[in-house]
Amino acid sequence: MPEIVLDSLQKNFGSCSAADGLSLKVKDGEYLCILGPTGSGKTTCLRMICGLTKPDGGRVLFDGIDVTDVPVSERRATMLSQVYSLFPSKTVYGNVMFSPQIKEWDEETSKQLVKSMIKMVHMEGKANAYPRELSGGQQQRTALARALASDSDILLLDEPLRALDARLRLELRQELRSLVKEMGLTAIHVTHDQDEALEMADRIAVIRNGRIVQAGTPMEVFQDPKTPFVANFVGRSNIFTGKISSVCDDFTEVVLDNGTLIKARRTEIPEGTDVAVAVKIGSTRIPAIVSPTEEKPEPETPHGFFRGRVERILYEGATVTIEVDTKDAGLISSKLPNRRYDDYEIGDEVMVTWMPEKANIFAISPREIDEELRLD
Template identity: 40%
Template sequence: MPLIELVNVTKRYGNVTAIKNLSLKMNDGEYICVLGPTGSGKTTLLKLIAGIVKPDSGEIYIDGRLVNDVPPQERNVAYVPQYYALFPHMSVIDNVAFGPLSRGFSREEAYKVSMQMLEMTKLAWRANSFPHELSGGMQQRLALARGLASGAKILLLDEPLGALDARLRVELRYKLRGIAKKNKLTTIHVTHDQEEAMVVADRIVVLRNGEIQQEGPPSQVYNEPKSIFVAHFVGGANFLEGFVAEVDQYGSWIQLRNGFLLRVNDVNRVVGERIVVMVREEKVEVIKGARRREEINLFPGAVSEVSFLGDFVSYSITLDNGDKVSSRMPSVFGLKRFGIGERVYVRLKPENLRVYPYPPQGLYKELEVI
């Protein structure tokens, strides 16, 4: 039996439908990341599970019990809101100890657990400060420590690392997952950051306009995005527009702009169909000279932008047919770098290409929603 189950849940605010007929099951001990653009319903989803807002229709079950009318404090959930609500008149340690104390822990136990959580979030040295004396990132860590110490079995985290600097963010995300797994918590972690989701989640749920676009293990969502939206939202992606020129037993030929022909492995297309081909940035190979000119999917072009990203170099290539593609390559020492204006070839392996029907409202509109 799943620990949390939503069945056809809808939540409206006036004429805005924040969650649309959404169904989702979460298993005991699972770590789920919810990804989605701003306004897609992420916070509303957490509030529905926490009991802060009630569904207009549908059912929410926790541990097999229908909780639609159960108040938040009786749901055994710790909700750490996006904009953290701390007790302003209580010290840092008292803020954290509040949960364990109200659950009947002895003072000694409650403060021991609270100190551990403060150590984890690197706030132990500020145990006696008050929330208003902390920086924004510290307040966020305090809210997180309080959620973790509460003893609830279900942890609902709304952008828990959003206010932290990049280094601490990376460090804390591993610790967060570690604590959740060690204490067998079921966690829903909302984030804007697709890399964070990839690293910590057992399963990723991608939301758009209150609906689930795709859910699955990180590698599946990344490598097999079901739609242009998911491909664009989860990782760097290039999109090439074209028409299906020929379909055979093993794949199809796609006519790109100005006569360029691209081979894809997709056999489920129809000749004449307008499509979009997606390729991840790290799957775009940029090479200097073409060894075998007869090779397929090798397109000439020129480097139009170069960005050094530390561990990666990003190139923007304008192909001779006018299409632009971005490539991300590891900046390994000794690897040949290309300069702006340099003539190069771009190689796109058929196994790295995914084909989608052309979106009814146009590709630009589809990408703009984000």
């Protein structure tokens, strides 16, 4: 069960750079998700690990051994592609038998192995079926069994759940993860779905423009994003730009271009620096309006950083998203539990606030922020 190290990999396709000094360490037996938008170099990264794409520069190391020049067939790193690529001329059994046959293992042992793998993914009943006769989930499980039956100890999953129905996709997340863990494989799973990554990964590596921007546990990546991009890509954020006006022990005060004062978590960034403040929409609060009472006949809006009007209310099942139009900072979104649905109506005057420690702060000039947040 090897540890994988990618050492400043470089790969260009024409003028387009798919890996630009990509470095990453995957621990032995770890389930790592590479999360990034389309075209960020996720798949190229996988292909360089298994050897299907040769890097222009840099090294790939398995357990400290440089495998950059080792041919694909000997790396023992198996790819599970998003279309599964089950060989159409072979049955489920034949597909799973592929590796043992190619490697000319002892026939009896192979048969046992293949049978146990098919059993493990619950495909016993379909062993003689051809791929075209299988449902998406069955194909996915067969492809997994085929990968597990090779003696590979690295599993590379390229958007393995993408082609499945939404419901099945959710169900298979844990099943896939536990199978991989059970076999003790080192797994690298590429996805653009942040929920999938957050739920499945031991660690997440966020990739962008051929570089790993941040690698860490789902919690670290979600709560302590290193860049505004990560803040916005892993769980949507409201982003504000301004200057630090004062740094206190508990929080930082940032003054926006129009003079509004907001608070963010404590930071080392010196006063006067151009910064961006990112608050996850789930941490953005809209305190309920206090209804008028005998003592206070006027309805009271609690304190907040911004005042605005409720523009849109989206009911999403377990949650509701409220969009507030503020004069100072445009549209701000807030995700709340669904029991709060009745608290608001379109057109209500509300205040927007958050706890300072929930607001991340990054040193970045306002000119760069749009480029930083671009998703492609």
